[in-house]
Amino acid sequence: MDITTNTVFIAGGTSGLGLGLARRLREAGSTVIIGGRRADRLKTLAEENPGLGTVEIDVTDDASVARARDQVLAQYPDLSAVITMSGIMIAEDLRDPGHFRITRDTVETNLLGTVRVVDAFTPYLLGRGAGTIMTVTSGIAYVPFPLTPAYGITKAGIHSYTESLRAQLAGTGVEVVELIPPLVATELMGPGQLEDPNAMPLQDFVEESVGLMAQQPTPREITVERVKAQRHAVADGTYDQILTRLSGALAAFGH
Template structure:
């Protein structure tokens, strides 16, 4: 990935990891377009000097309109970061959660897949381009409290691998960013101030260092996510112990909201 001179579209770029990445990429002389559905966040992003576009990642027509407008308004567009996502608890013993399941799958999985599909013919024509998906350490060791979220991130990891293979003979680089538990408002203010979560500035600093020093990187793995990413490497028995201990610990910490 070239670190400068790009034109990059970031979904869900109005806050958290998306906005932090946008700010760092902007410093490196990249043109960054932030897309999202919160008008308040888009207004704040505009005040920071970003171009903004509205999109609802659960709506196929909205995604198609975003892609077409981004290509028309920014012909040099050569990068997309699929950062939009939602994460909600689902206690299946309390009853079904069809609304959460639908919104999560549409936003976290089908939305990025469709946006990639619409942008791909344009990206392939560029001299150098990239697609970055944002998964999670939970793609490798799921959080049982958020089953649909964890499942969508595992699916995006799989999709990213297939996409990378299919595009291996093109100029489009496919990168997977795998965050650990980070201090953002993804699950509300509790997460944003949780001392057990990785500070956002430390996460972004490590991510940018990896991008700068490993231009051909396939997976961006900060050290804090290694335990989850490689949890299966020690074999099924140790993975099962890790999975149970991890989920027991998280359930105990979040019992109030469960």
């Protein structure tokens, strides 16, 4: 994708990977609009980054998504790319049925939120006859992290959905890309994740990903080196080994 002239809306751009990508794409020449629920944070980011577009959006709410879409398209009639970055990741103990609340919230945000945002912009992009839809999964879509079962459900689901979306939009001029991050130092699971020695530094992830996004044609999957082992675990015959390693985190629940 052309990262120098695009107009990109990033739902879930108020922190972490979304904000990192927003900053890097702007540096490259793109116009960027970020969305999220935290109005105060959007206001501060707009003040700190003149020219950065902001919009309030809650991807769990149909009306909020429709409002945000209308606002973005009214202000940016050249919108050419949408990135569905919004997500949450919460530990769940499946021995306690009380976990279900987390499952529901995670599916509502990560999986249904992705579909809601894509649905909101697809008619516009099809009418335009060109553009990019980028969904966001995770290495966890390919080998689950047993500490966060619902998160894995949603990321595997978004992968499957993305494959279908790409097949259905083939020939329309709208490309469908899946961003597959590894563990990256953000606050997705709380401030402790920033200090995790196994997490890829945010700036390194952003640089490598944007380098891949800029390739022509855009790869169907944006897969940095760090996530390749997990992405290709089944094909490589390393699935059981990686799952065993990731299961080590269950010690947090006394397993």
